[in-house]
Amino acid sequence: MKQQMMILIVLLGILTLPESYAGEPKPLEIGSQRELFVDDYLIDKMKGAELRLHHPVDEGVVLKFDNPWEGLFCGYCTIIKDGDIYRAYYRGRPTAGADGDVGEVYCYAESKDGKHWTKPEFALFEKQGHKKNNIILADAAPMTHNFSPFLDTRPGVPKAERYKALGGTMSSGLVAFTSADGIHWKQHPAGAVITKKMVPFPYMFDSQNVAFWSPVEKKYLSYFRVFKDGIRRIARVESDDFIHWSKPVLMEYTHRNEKAPIEHLYTNQTHPYFRAPHIYLAVAARFMPGRQVLTDAQAKEVGVHPKYFKDTSDAILMTTRGDNTYQRTFLSGFITGGIGAQNWVSRTNYPALNVVQTGPSEMSIYVNQDYAQPTAHLRRYSLRLDGFASVRADYKGGELVTKPLIFDGSKLAINFSTSAAGGIKVEIQDANGKPIPGFTLADSREQIGNEVNRIVTWKGGDDLKALSGKPVQLRFVMKDADLYSLQFTD
Structure with a gap:
């Protein structure tokens, strides 16, 4: 009724038509990028x-x-896959102490498959009488409290x-x-x-x-930690050169087009997903x-430090596509505490930074x-590639229709699974929802x-060149099936 009234008022020349009523929303231009169903972007x-x-499994x-310079308070881990080498970085801290004091070091381990890890011995820093160890940074307090490395993929970056x-x-x-x-x-x-002067919050870093x-x-x-109204929050800054940074912007949270609950997020672990870098994943604590x-x-009984069992924590999954909002599509826990009291203490279950591929169809967290x-x-933890979430239809069946989109490519590839009795059919429609001949559900x-x-194939084959660059909608008719991602390719 309100929309009809607004249109009537516009026709009478009283108001200008708002943009949302001026025409249909522009089609999503997805090109050939892979799209995951971790949010409702396509839906x-x-x-x-x-x-x-x-x-995850x-x-x-x-x-x-278990090294003398590692111990109970190791944390803030980062995993980096650099070619054929997996690198792990983590804080070493055998005893409790103030954040950023000299008792903290940063340690290193590596792997050839992401599953079996070794601790190389360096002679960079002597600690606790050990001249050879796996320490790659020490005597650099307070930076060794939360040292967080990354592999710079910027084109032309100096070696x-x-x-x-x-x-x-x-x-x-x-x-x-x-x-x-x-x-x-x-x-x-x-x-x-x-610096502190740049950040308009009472506590940070x-x-x-x-x-x-x-x-x-x-x-x-x-993306770094701040406090807002006594709650651990996340702020975002930008830079062209890694040295000069913009004014911080506080990240907000949305759940299915509504405001999401604001909870303490201790670490955010935001990073581009390696198979779809336009989607930033946040496997947050x-x-x-x-x-x-x-x-x-x-x-x-479990031997936890007496100051570290008054709280608990788990991991959640969020995404963002480059704005100041995290999509909390799923409010429930992503990786929750396992069986046993040792999994339900303070500051445990904190995810390492980055999800990496560890097999032809597997990734690891x-x-x-x-x-x-x-201990x-x-x-x-493992997941199938792109397998954070899916569009799921049970045995009775269901369907998904995408928003109008424009793609670049000649074929449609899907990441999916079905039961023996299940299946997925794909219909391609024009931007008005009319099935396109040759790509109907019957085809x-x-x-x-x-x-x-x-x-994906139709009776006439798999060639979609004639539709590339034109606005279309995809209709997936599913039974006992999961659809994890899609991508248009050549």
Whole structure:
């Protein structure tokens, strides 16, 4: 009724027609980029189908923090896949102490497959009588509290600065570091590049403060922890050169076009997804202060430090596409505490930065667990490629219709799985929802199976060149099936 009244008023010449009524929304221009169903970006409508979050599979302990300079309070881990080498970085901290004091070091491990890890021995820093160890940064407090490296993929980056990092607390600001090999680090002459004076919040930086080069936005981005109204929040800044940064913008949270609950997020771990870098994933640590699970007796039994079992935490999944909003499409936990009291202490279940591929159809997420306990370690969890979430239709069937979109390519590839009785058919419609001859539901060949890259076909074949560059809608008719992602290719 309100819309009809508005149109009537416009016809009478009283008001100018708002943009939302001036015409249909512009088609999404997705080109040949892969699109995941981690949010409702592509979705126009669903019937008998839903977005479903998938939970990573626990693959067990991959790295024990058992060296004398590592210990109970290891944390703020980063995983980087550089060609055929996987690199792990993490804070070493055997005893409790103040954030940013001299007792903290940064350690390193590496792997050839992301599953079996070793700790190389360097002679860079002597600690606790050990001249050889896996320490790559020490005597650099407070930057060793939360040192957070990344592989700089900016075209033309100097070899000596191929790796970069930020580290520091509120007292120091976030200090820039560079490295040619990810092992030998030096502080950038610019020193603190994001300072307390730049940030309009009462408390900041006391967490893992992440940065990366965005190939889509063509700039460096950093997401770091701040406090807002007593809640741990996330702010975003931008830079063209990694040295000069913009004014911070507070990130907001949306759930299905509504405001999402504001919860304590201890780390954000925001990074471009390696198969779709225009989508930034945030496998964030959700902190529940004062939510005590263990009794004193249980805490004593698992050997947790007496100051570290009064809270609990888990990991959630968020996404953002480059604005100041995280999409919390799924409010429930993504990686939750496992069986056993040791998984329900303070500051455990904190995800490492970055999701990496560890097999032809597999990717891995790493989680810091058993915090403040003698059994502290890094654990690996696996998912299928693109398998964070899916459009799911059960046995009775359902369908998904996308928003109008413009693609670039000649074939449609889908990442999907079905049961033996299930399947997916794809209809291509014009921007008005009218089936296009040759690509109707009746023309579609049913896709059955479980593949990360299946080319969709119709009776006439798989060639979509005639539709490339034109606005279309996709209609997926599904039964007992999951659709994880799609991509138009040549």
